[in-house]
Amino acid sequence: MVELTDEDPPECQQCGDSVASASEQRVVSTVEDGTAIHQYFCSDACLELWEA
Ligand SMILES: [Zn+2]
Numbered sequence: 001m002v003e004l005t006d007e008d009p010p011e012c013q014q015c016g017d018s019v020a021s022a023s024e025q026r027v028v029s030t031v032e033d034g035t036a037i038h039q040y041f042c043s044d045a046c047l048e049l050w051e052a
Helices: 044-051
Strands: 026-032 035-041
Touching: 026 044, 035 044
Parallel strands: none
Antiparallel strands: 026 035
């Protein structure tokens, strides 16, 4: 489960749609320079495109 905060609604890193309104949400956590970064996606399809 992923709990979204009241902060700025995340946008899909691939298509730019608001993830908050997506029925299936995906979050990928990566670490860059010691900082955790959460990448949000509106669907598996966008996640796969982004990873490609
Ligand atoms: Zn998307």
